[in-house]
Amino acid sequence: MGTTKEYRKRWLWRDMTTRIITVNSVMWAVIAGATIFVKPADFEWWVGLFALPESITELPYRVWTLGTYMFSQHDFLHLLVNMLWLLLFGRMIEQAVGGQRLLQIYIQGGLAGAAAFLIANVINLGPHPFMIGASCSVLAVIGAATALMPKWRVNLLVLGSVRVLWIAVAAVVLFIIIEPSLYVSIAHAAGLCTGLGYGLVKARGGLKRVLGIRHITMPQQYSEVSMEIGSDEDKLDRLLEKVSRSGYASLSSRERQMLFDLSQKIKR
Numbered sequence: 001m002g003t004t005k006e007y008r009k010r011w012l013w014r015d016m017t018t019r020i021i022t023v024n025s026v027m028w029a030v031i032a033g034a035t036i037f038v039k040p041a042d043f044e045w046w047v048g049l050f051a052l053p054e055s056i057t058e059l060p061y062r063v064w065t066l067g068t069y070m071f072s073q074h075d076f077l078h079l080l081v082n083m084l085w086l087l088l089f090g091r092m093i094e095q096a097v098g099g100q101r102l103l104q105i106y107i108q109g110g111l112a113g114a115a116a117f118l119i120a121n122v123i124n125l126g127p128h129p130f131m132i133g134a135s136c137s138v139l140a141v142i143g144a145a146t147a148l149m150p151k152w153r154v155n156l157l158v159l160g161s162v163r164v165l166w167i168a169v170a171a172v173v174l175f176i177i178i179e180p181s182l183y184v185s186i187a188h189a190a191g192l193c194t195g196l197g198y199g200l201v202k203a204r205g206g207l208k209r210v211l212g213i214r215h216i217t218m219p220q221q222y223s224e225v226s227m228e229i230g231s232d233e234d235k236l237d238r239l240l241e242k243v244s245r246s247g248y249a250s251l252s253s254r255e256r257q258m259l260f261d262l263s264q265k266i267k268r
Contacts, residue, residue, distance in 0.1 A: 016099030017090030020071075020106060021083045024134055027072045028079045044129075047074050051132035056118045070110030070137045082134045085171060088154065089138075089145045092164070095260050096148050097202065102141065105198055109140020109191035116190035120183045131184060135175055136191030142171050143192045147199025152257060236262045 031050060038046050052069040053062055073079040093102045113136025145152075146168040153161045172192065179185040239259045 015091075016094060016102045017087060019099075020090065020103070021086060023071050024073065024079060024083060027068070028074070028076065031072060031074050032076070047132060048130055051130035052114050052117060054121050054130055056122060059118065066111065066114055069114065069132050070107070070134055072132050073134065074132055078133055082138050086134070086138050086141060088167070089141045089164075091263075092145045092149060092152065092260065093141055095256075095263065096145075105140050105144050105195055106137040108198070109143075109194045110134070110137040112136065112140070112194040113187035113191040117183055117187040120186050131187060135184075136187050139171065139175055139188050139191040140195035140198070142168050143195025143197075144199040144202075145195075147196050148202060149256075151253070152260065155261075232262050 027050070031047060034046050035043060049062075050065065050068040050072040051074075052065045053059060059066075073082065090102055093105065114131075117131050146164055150163065150165040150168075152164045154164060154167065155161050156167075175188045176185050176192065179188060235258065239255060239262070
């Protein structure tokens, strides 16, 4: 049996995606756990300590909420939905651009959503008390992954192999089109557009080949990794060795998909 330290390292803090999920889960536990001590009449006040306020004039007195709102959920279903989407798309971003970039996209999407929410309140589109949740940030991650790797395929439990692009379309319908609050829908759209913008800029620049460049002349020693020879661990080691020698962009579309699939399979 592994120690508590090994459990934390393996499951709770092993990569940036898991770290963000862990922080969100802890924040949810703090907020929801307060129901034991806080009277029902005061619960909205308690949630408001973490949520983004509706009025921009209140923000200077609760400036910390720009950070806390995007890592907080006040009900379990909200947490579960957001974290499942993040688990799927966050790992893709980590494979493509690394964990630090994932965190950057997450935070930028949350800030863009906050700005859109506050502007919508200034325009006075209708009453909305506050905004809380990771959805704007998660949508930024979804947008970035869609722009960088729209043709990647993910094996879903019921639907089988589905392209990232179509999964992202489903996210847009869920988070933006059928979202009942106009304020929140606008904020979600801002988060998504931030991620899309990031991905498109990177695709046009140094990470353009992540989209699947077809004509790369590689030295013989960097030829495509065999998918038939060796165990999963051997294949993954050869892929990682190739990345360390010549960079992620040197991988073919087939190899990038294999790298993603193997890393997910071995982590389970």
